[in-house]
Amino acid sequence: MKIYLKIWRQKNYSEPGFFEDFCLDEVSSDLSLLEALDLLNERLTRESRRPISFDSDCREGICGTCGFLINGRPHGGFEGLTTCQVYLRKFKNEDTLVLEPFRGGPFRIITDLVVDRSKFDEIITAGGYISASVGQAPEANSILVPKEIAEEAFDAAACIGCGACVAACPNGSAMLFTSAKIYHLNKLPQGRPEAKKRASRMISKMIESGFGACSLHGECETVCPKKISLKVINFALREARR
Ligand code: FES
Structure with missing residues (x-):
C-alpha cells in the first residue's frame, strides 16, 4: 500500500517546528x-538526512513509552490501542497520516515526536508509593484483599502513563493519570494509612507542575488505551477533600 505522511519536525524545544511530507510506497x-x-528512518539515514525521532520501547502496549497524535487524536483514537499497536491496515491505501507530538500541560517538545513527560515522575514521587518499614517481608496472606477491591485496584493500575489523557484534555490536565495512581494505591488496605496525604499531595503536585485543573470533559477517558474510567477522578477528589 501507499501512505502519505505529514510529520512534525522540530530540532529542539527552542527552534520552531514545521510539517514535512513523506511518502511510503509499496509497504505491507x-x-x-x-x-x-523505522523503514522511513532507514531511508533518511541512507540519504544522510536527519531521521524522525519518536519514542518506543516494548512495542506491545505495555510500557507507555510510545505516543503521538495520529490525525489529531492521541494514539490515533483507536479503542484500547497504543501508538505501537496501530497497524497500517487500519488505514486506506493512499491515506495521509498527520503525525504530531503530544501537546498539552507542561509536556515540552524535546525533538520531533518526542516530548518530556518527566512531570509525571514528579507526581509519582509526591505520593505514588506505599511506605514500608524495613525488615523481613510480611507473610503474603497476612493482609487479605477482597477480590472485587483487588480487581478495581488492578484496573486502575493498568495505567501506563503514556500521556494521551493530557494530550486530549482541553485543559491539559493530568487528572486521569494522577487519579489512577491514587485509586490503585488507596483502594488497597496497604495504601490506606497514607491515603489522604497521598491524594492531596499528588493532586497539588499535578497543579504545581503546570497541568490544568479537571472539569470532567471526559476526553481523557475516551482516548485512554487502558480504558481507565472517569470514576477514578471522582474517587481521588473525594479522598483529597477528606
Ligand atoms: S512502546 Fe510500549 S506501549 Fe508502545
Whole structure:
C-alpha cells in the first residue's frame, strides 16, 4: 500500500517546528506504524538526512513509552490501542497520516515526536508509593484483599502513563493519570494509612507542575488505551477533600 505522511519536525524545544511530507510506497499493510517509521528512518539515514525521532520501547502496549497524535487524536483514537499497536491496515491505501507530538500541560517538545513527560515522575514521587518499614517481608496472606477491591485496584493500575489523557484534555490536565495512581494505591488496605496525604499531595503536585485543573470533559477517558474510567477522578477528589 501507499501512505502519505505529514510529520512534525522540530530540532529542539527552542527552534520552531514545521510539517514535512513523506511518502511510503509499496509497504505491507501488516507493518505497524512504528515499523513504517523505522523503514522511513532507514531511508533518511541512507540519504544522510536527519531521521524522525519518536519514542518506543516494548512495542506491545505495555510500557507507555510510545505516543503521538495520529490525525489529531492521541494514539490515533483507536479503542484500547497504543501508538505501537496501530497497524497500517487500519488505514486506506493512499491515506495521509498527520503525525504530531503530544501537546498539552507542561509536556515540552524535546525533538520531533518526542516530548518530556518527566512531570509525571514528579507526581509519582509526591505520593505514588506505599511506605514500608524495613525488615523481613510480611507473610503474603497476612493482609487479605477482597477480590472485587483487588480487581478495581488492578484496573486502575493498568495505567501506563503514556500521556494521551493530557494530550486530549482541553485543559491539559493530568487528572486521569494522577487519579489512577491514587485509586490503585488507596483502594488497597496497604495504601490506606497514607491515603489522604497521598491524594492531596499528588493532586497539588499535578497543579504545581503546570497541568490544568479537571472539569470532567471526559476526553481523557475516551482516548485512554487502558480504558481507565472517569470514576477514578471522582474517587481521588473525594479522598483529597477528606
Ligand atoms: S512502546 Fe510500549 S506501549 Fe508502545
